Amino acid sequence: MKHNYLAIIACMAVSLTGCGHASQKGTAPEAAYLDPSKDIETRVEDALSRMTRDEKLAVIHAQSKFSSAGVPRLGIPEVWTDDGPHGVRPEVFWDQWNQAGWTNDSCTAFPALTCLAATWDTELSALYGKSVGEEARYRKKDILLGPGVNIYRTPVCGRNFEYMGEDPFLSSQTVVPYVQGVQSNGVAVCVKHYALNNQELNRNNTDVNVSDRALYEIYLPAFKAAVMKGGAWAVMGSYNLYKGFFNCHNPYLVNEILKGEFGFDGVLVSDWGGTHDTVQAAENGLDMEFGTWTNGLTNGVSNAYDNYYMARPYRELLISGKQTEENLDNKVRRVLRLIFRTSMSPDRPFGKFTSPEHYAAARKIGSEGIVLLKNDGALLPMKDGGKILVVGENAVKPMTVGGGSSSLKVQHEISPLQGIQERFKGAKVEYQRGYVGDPTSNYNGVKLAVDLSEDRSAEQLIADAVAAAADADYVIFIGGLNKSNHQDAEGADRLALGLPYDQDAVIEALAAANPHLIVVNISGSSVAMPWIDKVPAVVQDWYLGSEAGRSLADVLSGDVNPSGKLPFTFPVALEDGPIRTVEQYPGIPYQQTLSGITRTIYKEDYSEGIYVGYRWFEKQGIKPLFPFGYGLSYTTFELGDASVRGSLSSGRYGAGSYPEGRKHLTVKVPVKNTGSVDGAEVVQLYICAKESSVDRPVKELKGYKKVFLRSGESAVVSFEIDPSAVAYFDEGAHEWVAEPGTYQAMVGVSSADIRSIVDFNVR
Ligand code: BGC
Numbered sequence: 001m002k003h004n005y006l007a008i009i010a011c012m013a014v015s016l017t018g019c020g021h022a023s024q025k026g027t028a029p030e031a032a033y034l035d036p037s038k039d040i041e042t043r044v045e046d047a048l049s050r051m052t053r054d055e056k057l058a059v060i061h062a063q064s065k066f067s068s069a070g071v072p073r074l075g076i077p078e079v080w081t082d083d084g085p086h087g088v089r090p091e092v093f094w095d096q097w098n099q100a101g102w103t104n105d106s107c108t109a110f111p112a113l114t115c116l117a118a119t120w121d122t123e124l125s126a127l128y129g130k131s132v133g134e135e136a137r138y139r140k141k142d143i144l145l146g147p148g149v150n151i152y153r154t155p156v157c158g159r160n161f162e163y164m165g166e167d168p169f170l171s172s173q174t175v176v177p178y179v180q181g182v183q184s185n186g187v188a189v190c191v192k193h194y195a196l197n198n199q200e201l202n203r204n205n206t207d208v209n210v211s212d213r214a215l216y217e218i219y220l221p222a223f224k225a226a227v228m229k230g231g232a233w234a235v236m237g238s239y240n241l242y243k244g245f246f247n248c249h250n251p252y253l254v255n256e257i258l259k260g261e262f263g264f265d266g267v268l269v270s271d272w273g274g275t276h277d278t279v280q281a282a283e284n285g286l287d288m289e290f291g292t293w294t295n296g297l298t299n300g301v302s303n304a305y306d307n308y309y310m311a312r313p314y315r316e317l318l319i320s321g322k323q324t325e326e327n328l329d330n331k332v333r334r335v336l337r338l339i340f341r342t343s344m345s346p347d348r349p350f351g352k353f354t355s356p357e358h359y360a361a362a363r364k365i366g367s368e369g370i371v372l373l374k375n376d377g378a379l380l381p382m383k384d385g386g387k388i389l390v391v392g393e394n395a396v397k398p399m400t401v402g403g404g405s406s407s408l409k410v411q412h413e414i415s416p417l418q419g420i421q422e423r424f425k426g427a428k429v430e431y432q433r434g435y436v437g438d439p440t441s442n443y444n445g446v447k448l449a450v451d452l453s454e455d456r457s458a459e460q461l462i463a464d465a466v467a468a469a470a471d472a473d474y475v476i477f478i479g480g481l482n483k484s485n486h487q488d489a490e491g492a493d494r495l496a497l498g499l500p501y502d503q504d505a506v507i508e509a510l511a512a513a514n515p516h517l518i519v520v521n522i523s524g525s526s527v528a529m530p531w532i533d534k535v536p537a538v539v540q541d542w543y544l545g546s547e548a549g550r551s552l553a554d555v556l557s558g559d560v561n562p563s564g565k566l567p568f569t570f571p572v573a574l575e576d577g578p579i580r581t582v583e584q585y586p587g588i589p590y591q592q593t594l595s596g597i598t599r600t601i602y603k604e605d606y607s608e609g610i611y612v613g614y615r616w617f618e619k620q621g622i623k624p625l626f627p628f629g630y631g632l633s634y635t636t637f638e639l640g641d642a643s644v645r646g647s648l649s650s651g652r653y654g655a656g657s658y659p660e661g662r663k664h665l666t667v668k669v670p671v672k673n674t675g676s677v678d679g680a681e682v683v684q685l686y687i688c689a690k691e692s693s694v695d696r697p698v699k700e701l702k703g704y705k706k707v708f709l710r711s712g713e714s715a716v717v718s719f720e721i722d723p724s725a726v727a728y729f730d731e732g733a734h735e736w737v738a739e740p741g742t743y744q745a746m747v748g749v750s751s752a753d754i755r756s757i758v759d760f761n762v763r
Pocket of ligand 1: 083084145192271272405
């Protein structure tokens with residue numbers, strides 16, 4: 001099969017180039033770029049040497065909304081990209097965002113990446129990557145636009161749900177297997193949005209001012225890991241600016257750090273419409289331009305794509321000698337490398353789409369990521385039978401549609417209400433709306449057939465829910481955020497931490513009406529819970545995709561014992577967090593002329609430095625509502641005393657490297673399931689520097705392991721740490737430093753629940 005495909009390409013190419021179908025006749029060698037037995041670099045150089053300048057220019061910018069041209073004369077295919085990151089976006093029209101109405105592109109929706117991070121399970125990350133990569137491969141995509149790894153700096157960022165939480169270690173561990181899983185299908189990831197894209201408000205015109213220490217310790221690690229450990233084949237530049245340059249052609253972030261220090265050999269893809277300048281794009285490392293003038297039809301007479309910064313204007317600079325062919329070749333090399341890694345790879349599997357395995361993966365990741373926040377009186381797990389009242393719009397509203405570019409068209413989406421009805425067959429399950437949020441469920445032409453229209457007043461909705469709650473054995477309120485504007489959605493941030501649509505009033509009323517209230521919050525960010533003391537059970541659910549309702553029912557019923565842990569801190573109030581001034585968010589506006597256009601730019605100071613998330617709360621001594629790493633189980637775990645063996649030596653290592661080959665220290669801790677049901681615990685290792693020449697956080701996550709134990713069973717969990725676990729980034733020397741001194745290994749089950757501490761020295 002593979003060989004047939006290659007032979008067809010070879011024939012096409014050879015007949016066009018006139019080399020003759022020679023190798024079989026023994027007259028002339030076959031073109032090296034077509035020979036799958038040759039290594040990729042040989043194929044790249046050979047293909048490059050055969051391309052004209054115009055052919056080279058054609059492959060570095062879009063030809064449609066999501067594709068770029070190949071080289072038909074040489075049989076080199078087009079590159080097809082698609083969003084990402086939770087499933088494969090439906091096909092769109094050539095020049096538009098709207099779905100094209102195909103009938104065979106309804107995908108499996110996997111849980112949002114916040115949920116994946118909340119599993120604290122790298123094996124599930126690998127399963128996720130492999131599965132979504134198979135869907136992308138089946139749909140003939142060469143680049144999947146994801147995953148997103150921007151750090152959760154503020155709960156109001158509209159795209160937190162697409163990212164992996166607030167901690168650089170957790171997001172680094174989570175992203176690597178995802179990358180490898182996707183790419184095992186011969187589909188490239190496109191890790192986004194590089195970098196410092198930590199909000200949606202003014203995303204196109206915020207210029208971030210951040211210390212090198214925070215940049216390297218907090219904001220870059222997940223990108224570095226995706227590239228250096230995961231081997232990512234593509235990265236997407238972000239819309240915002242850093243040091244006065246747009247990030248899609250930022251000399252510091254792209255040339256110096258990504259391609260220099262991290263040794264990235266893949267393709268830097270622009271975010272859609274993130275390119276602003278031909279000279280900078282040419283010189284500052286942009287390899288592929290997409291989405292300029294976001295509607296590809298404007299700004300051009302016949303084909304707007306010819307007017308892209310990296311098309312005709314670039315050609316003119318090359319012809320006049322103002323830009324070098326060498327720079328162009330460098331970009332083309334990267335694009336060819338991606339093509340040989342993907343569509344022209346001889347080892348590419350065929351993928352699969354909406355398979356039973358994919359639904360099983362989505363369901364498992366969902367149920368493993370759900371976090372049990374509160375469970376007074378062991379209200380959960382629920383027993384079947386009696387009357388269950390489900391209240392809330394999020395119990396029935398499809399969540400795979402909306403939210404921006406991650407919006408999907410799915411083959412099915414099991415709502416929470418359906419999941420509960422399916423699982424609790426012995427019970428009478430009733431539903432009450434409770435409140436009206438956003439009754440629409442459509443995005444870019446994808447509309448789900450759920451009628452959410454409602455005529456009752458807000459008071460009546462509450463009264464009806466309360467009346468139905470009175471005789472219920474359980475009341476489950478399912479609310480939270482949704483994918484509408486100013487919620488968990490691209491292009492705008494949230495306006496407050498509180499729940500929208502006056503849901504607090506509904507929860508308060510239900511709590512007064514029935515003591516058996518379970519609140520299920522569906523969101524990708526933290527929310528305020530002013531009613532927390534009045535509600536016995538609270539579950540943090542996420543956007544769980546196709547199998548959402550089943551994953552939730554798995555946990556509510558106890559079929560799955562919850563083991564998810566928060567990947568970010570839940571503050572009591574927004575003001576408790578590190579962002580406290582307008583300089584920090586949304587920044588101070590000023591006028592600046594960039595690439596010939598005068599624009600309003602917001603200068604934003606990340607003056608909180610490395611104190612993001614739990615690092616901030618712990619330094620300030622502010623108690624959050626729920627801490628990072630927190631999550632309950634239906635069983636209990638006991639941790640014994642931690643011990644250390646081995647040693648770590650002090651030293652320095654480069655900004656763009658890992659301290660490979662250095663000495664390791666092993667931290668061990670016994671853990672026992674002391675409860676009556678089987679379950680998994682995430683044992684977490686934090687490191688504290690007791691003495692340091694610089695300011696250090698109280699502790700930082702440097703290891704974790706999810707361990708499944710039967711009731712009564714014990715195990716010893718061990719962590720191998722190298723000097724990166726104690727290192728900080730020395731801005732002056734531009735190096736990582738593992739200082740000599742005394743450190744503490746803190747082992748616990750959340751950032752705020754440390755069960756054992758043991759000292760060790762770095763000599
Ligand atoms: C988003 C990207 C997305 C791209 C293509 C942009 O607006 O920021 O994340 O991949 O559109 O849909």
